Amino acid sequence: MSASSYPPGGPVRRRLYLVRHGHVNYFDEAGRPLDPRSVPLSASGEAQVAALADLLQGETFDRAVSSDYPRARQTLDMIVSGASVRRGIETAPALREIRAGRLSELPREAYEAEVSGAYHWAQNPGVGFLRGERWEDFSTRILVWFRALLADPDWQTAVIASHDAVNRVVMSWLMGGDLSSLPNLEQDPACVNIVDIDHVPGRLPVTAYLRLVNYTPYNPMKTGARQTVMERITESMLKM
Numbered sequence: 001m002s003a004s005s006y007p008p009g010g011p012v013r014r015r016l017y018l019v020r021h022g023h024v025n026y027f028d029e030a031g032r033p034l035d036p037r038s039v040p041l042s043a044s045g046e047a048q049v050a051a052l053a054d055l056l057q058g059e060t061f062d063r064a065v066s067s068d069y070p071r072a073r074q075t076l077d078m079i080v081s082g083a084s085v086r087r088g089i090e091t092a093p094a095l096r097e098i099r100a101g102r103l104s105e106l107p108r109e110a111y112e113a114e115v116s117g118a119y120h121w122a123q124n125p126g127v128g129f130l131r132g133e134r135w136e137d138f139s140t141r142i143l144v145w146f147r148a149l150l151a152d153p154d155w156q157t158a159v160i161a162s163h164d165a166v167n168r169v170v171m172s173w174l175m176g177g178d179l180s181s182l183p184n185l186e187q188d189p190a191c192v193n194i195v196d197i198d199h200v201p202g203r204l205p206v207t208a209y210l211r212l213v214n215y216t217p218y219n220p221m222k223t224g225a226r227q228t229v230m231e232r233i234t235e236s237m238l239k240m
């Protein structure tokens with residue numbers, strides 16, 4: 001059934017493209033952590049996003065939104081360079097990545113449980129991501145913004161370029177209304193997720209259909225990619 005064939009007052013099926021930014025270097029050549037708020041895409045990240053932009057070339061988006069971090073805005077700019085955006089490019093500070101604590105203060109013996117397994121703590125009350133922003137505060141921030149997006153009736157197709165944990169929160173909530181699926185929704189650099197959403201404005205719940213998850217056009221078969229995102233970060237931290 002097409003969106004136009006739903007009965008008056010019924011749900012409208014809308015399409016959402018959730019994109020994670022391309023690769024960035026979170027550590028300098030000496031192994032010291034960089035400020036994640038300002039790091040740009042690496043050369044590899046730009047190549048990854050270019051492949052994604054080719055995939056989405058010719059698409060028409062009613063809304064195109066990124067977080068206000070440089071790596072997310074760069075990613076969105078590249079994606080929409082060959083697309084049509086009806087309402088222009090928007091930035092949303094609410095879509096910033098979850099804030100970690102000071103990595104230098106984490107004891108090495110905690111790396112396996114707290115870094116590699118960081119996403120498995122998402123449903124534990126009071127727990128912060130790497131001893132930083134609490135998961136419940138982060139998910140509230142994301143979902144308040146996302147519900148406002150759903151409440152806007154003036155779009156049929158939207159693209160959001162943001163971050164790993166942001167995508168996980170949105171998809172887990174759409175799937176089950178909580179964060180229970182979050183640890184299992186791996187998000188590789190410059191991946192795209194496609195979600196179709198049936199939603200009656202002003203009403204919950206939302207019905208969602210995951211059409212595509214964590215697709216990376218530069219490496220569609222995930223060749224050589226066996227580590228999780230957080231395992232790769234742990235590996236970099238061990239070199240510090």
